[in-house]
Structures are given as C-alpha cells and as structure tokens.
Amino acid sequence: MLIVMPSPPRHQLEHGAVLAEVRKVRRAGVVRLRELAVPVLAGVARELPQPPSGDGELPGGPVEKVLRLAVSRMGGGTLQTAAEYSLGLAQGTRDWPAADRRRRAAQVYGVSVERFRKHHEFMVLGQIAEQIVQVAQRDRVTVVAAVPAERLPDAHRALDVRVHGRTVPVTVHVHSVDLLRDIDVVVSPSNTYFALPAPYKSSVSATLRRAGARRDATGGLVEDRILDELGGWAARHGAPGRAALPGTVAVTSAGALAGQGIRRFYHVAVAVPRPESNDYDVQPADITRGVARVFAQLAEEAGDFDPPLRSVCLPLLGAGRGGLTPLESFGALWAAVEAELARGAEWDIHFVVRRHARGDLVERLLAGMREGD
Structure with a gap:
C-alpha cells in the first residue's frame, strides 16, 4: 500500500x-x-x-x-x-x-x-x-516553517538581552495594551497638543483612554478620567490649546486600570499635526528624545511611590498612522532604552504589540543584540 x-x-x-x-x-x-x-x-x-x-x-x-x-x-x-x-x-x-x-x-x-x-x-x-x-x-x-504550524505564539515572551556587558530581562507582550497587568508605567503616544482620540478608535492612546474611564454597572460613562487629567496637566503647564515641543512627556494616573496593577500613564508627544489636514508626521529622533524623557520622569518620581516605580512598557510609537515601519519605530525606541540601560539603570523593560508578526520582529531584534552589535 x-x-x-x-x-x-x-x-x-x-x-x-x-x-x-x-x-x-x-x-x-x-x-x-x-x-x-x-x-x-x-x-x-x-x-x-x-x-x-x-x-x-x-x-x-x-x-x-x-x-x-x-x-x-x-x-x-x-x-x-x-x-x-x-x-x-x-x-x-x-x-x-x-x-x-x-x-x-x-x-x-x-x-x-x-x-x-x-x-x-x-x-x-x-x-x-x-x-x-x-x-x-x-x-x-x-x-x-521553522516552527510547527500548530504551535501558537506566546503572548508573553521573556528574553535575556545583552547590553554593554550585562544581561537584562526584557518582556515582549503580544496583545492589546489594555490587557497589561502589574506594570508601573505604560507609555502612550500623543500628538503635540495632547488631544486624545475618540474612545471608540483602535489606537493605543484611544484604548488607554477607554480602559482608564470609570463606568457604572451598565457600562455607562461616569468619568473620562484620562481625558480630564490630561487636560489638567496641560492647564497646569500653560499648554492648553497650543502645541508642546515634540518629545514632551505628560503624566496622568492609569484611571480604572489601577485595578490591574497599572499605576501611571506617560503620554509622549511624538505626532506633529500638519496644518489644515487630518495627517501628522512622526520623526524617529522625536521618539528617541521622548523615551529618554520617559526615563528621566520615571527616575524623578519613582521614589514617591510605595513600592517605588520600577517597570515601564513601550508600544511601537509612530508605527500606526504615524507612518513609521515597526523596524524604524523599534530602532528609535531602542536607542533611548539602550542608552538608559548602558548607564546601569535597573528598570524592568517591557514592549507591547498587538500582532504576532510584530512580536516576532521585536523578539528577533532583541535576541540578536550583542555587546557592540
């Protein structure tokens, strides 16, 4: 036979x-x-x-x-x-x-x-x-296929990455940003006006706004917490209605996501709106500058909390409507992350993406990191 x-x-x-x-x-x-x-x-x-x-x-x-x-x-x-x-x-x-x-x-x-x-x-x-x-x-x-087709990719991928002579743990999360748990700071992309998108949209910032809102038992909106706090931050810093410099970081609570162990949102201004259009531009240098300021803000306020803030999670800033490829976004992010880790910082680093293909890309890039590479 x-x-x-x-x-x-x-x-x-x-x-x-x-x-x-x-x-x-x-x-x-x-x-x-x-x-x-x-x-x-x-x-x-x-x-x-x-x-x-x-x-x-x-x-x-x-x-x-x-x-x-x-x-x-x-x-x-x-x-x-x-x-x-x-x-x-x-x-x-x-x-x-x-x-x-x-x-x-x-x-x-x-x-x-x-x-x-x-x-x-x-x-x-x-x-x-x-x-x-x-x-x-x-x-x-x-x-x-290098991996059996029936094996499903992991949603949480823990990696050991070599950075300037030492090994640091990095975690890649492959799921929606609102499913994160027990991370102190989640970074959210913003435009230079810190104007949040409508909560029904699918972007990272819209998802965090929606997840951070307080609702009643029927799902009705009680408090649009992130929108209110971001508006308050702009008012305190003399920025309502005018654009901040690209790379500026605004800080709010995590709203309702505090129940999942999320403690802070750091909103990073990376998108520069084009006048009289619905489009905007994102420059890799602004992402690197903004993430560097995220770490500066984290160092400044970490000790004000008990226990101190320690972990931070980064999406691929600018890789949506911002027009950057995932590779360009990661390169801009990693430049700031690597510089921070190279000076001996002990932050717990996380990345979050929604698509498994992007998770695979980030994982391969991190796995290929070697000292001096």
Whole structure:
C-alpha cells in the first residue's frame, strides 16, 4: 500500500525572519557565509532560478546571489552603498571585520559610528530584508516553517538581552495594551497638543483612554478620567490649546486600570499635526528624545511611590498612522532604552504589540543584540 507522507508546512516569507538572518550576515560578512546557519535565506536561494552551468558560482554560494540581487534593487545612492559596505559586498571588502564595514557605512551617511549603529543601520538592514521579501514574492517563494504550524505564539515572551556587558530581562507582550497587568508605567503616544482620540478608535492612546474611564454597572460613562487629567496637566503647564515641543512627556494616573496593577500613564508627544489636514508626521529622533524623557520622569518620581516605580512598557510609537515601519519605530525606541540601560539603570523593560508578526520582529531584534552589535 502506498503511504503518502504529508509535506512540511510552508509559509510566506516573513520580514522579521529575513531581517534576523541579514543581521547575522552583517556580523560575519559574506566571506563566512558558508559557515552560517541561515535557513530562510538558503530557502529563498533554493527556490530562485539557477544560472546556466558554466556561469560560475559566487564564493558565498547561492545565498550571496540572493543578497547581491536584493541590494542591487535598492535604487543606488547612499542606501545601496551603505548596504554593500555593511554586508561586505562592496569591492575589496569581503574580508573586512564587521567594525570596519560599519565604520565605512557610517561615513557614507556622514555620521558617527555610534549614531549609524543606533539609527541608520536598522533602516539599511531592514531595506535589504524588504528587498529579499520582494524577490521572494515575485518568484512566489515559500519556505518551510521553522516552527510547527500548530504551535501558537506566546503572548508573553521573556528574553535575556545583552547590553554593554550585562544581561537584562526584557518582556515582549503580544496583545492589546489594555490587557497589561502589574506594570508601573505604560507609555502612550500623543500628538503635540495632547488631544486624545475618540474612545471608540483602535489606537493605543484611544484604548488607554477607554480602559482608564470609570463606568457604572451598565457600562455607562461616569468619568473620562484620562481625558480630564490630561487636560489638567496641560492647564497646569500653560499648554492648553497650543502645541508642546515634540518629545514632551505628560503624566496622568492609569484611571480604572489601577485595578490591574497599572499605576501611571506617560503620554509622549511624538505626532506633529500638519496644518489644515487630518495627517501628522512622526520623526524617529522625536521618539528617541521622548523615551529618554520617559526615563528621566520615571527616575524623578519613582521614589514617591510605595513600592517605588520600577517597570515601564513601550508600544511601537509612530508605527500606526504615524507612518513609521515597526523596524524604524523599534530602532528609535531602542536607542533611548539602550542608552538608559548602558548607564546601569535597573528598570524592568517591557514592549507591547498587538500582532504576532510584530512580536516576532521585536523578539528577533532583541535576541540578536550583542555587546557592540
């Protein structure tokens, strides 16, 4: 009797998985490609049309072909040049150490190595990964799932992250922000007028406004607590009706979410409204500045509470209607978080996202963190 074995589950290529392997190549360089475990990139390479025999093979094999193809489609300019240096694809750089390749890529943008590492490199590597995903989509590439399809992703992912010589715990929550429990401070994105969206909307700030309100037994609104407190904060600081500087932090209680162990909301002004429109702009530098001020505010008032404030949870600021990609948002957030942890701060760091794909991305980025990386 013929027995047909089921084929392995196959899934469309996922940006976070590609990015994790691109980061691994950046550290090693293409000169060591054959030594690296990059199953996703190898899967893409296997599915792409192979060159005619006799055309010769690249030293890094089919995976290098995928990387070169992706980088060649980045449109030239500083982005493509920095990508070539980052991976060791530029002529004469195959065997350059990772630090030298990063230094040369930083020179392309005219910034310091440290600034490139914290800001530009996320964007460059993310765009390489995006081009690989597009290559795969054009050729209808699928890859064998690395995890059994029946396993559901965890809603709470505890990770150990290396930051400047020490290991710090970081938790990634994959669910709606109003389901958080026992976290001292939850960060909420705001516009520069600290005007809250309508409570029926789905954004983080709307969800926190809705969850923080006090209601009667039938669900009727008794007190729009967060709206009232935020208006009071603006009045005390002379800001009602006028825009605050991007990065400003306003503080309120958590309203009804105090019953879930949430103690404070820190509202960070990151969205700058465009005049006479419904749109606004979010700049990564404003996110980094705002999160740095979150930590300054936390340090200032932590000891006023019993027990002291210790934990803080960050959503991907600006990654909704703000127009930033999740990768850009995380890069801007992490620049401030890393700087705070590097000075020895002992805060308990949390991230919250609603989608499992974004949780996977954040988890892979954190798992890839190494000292000096």
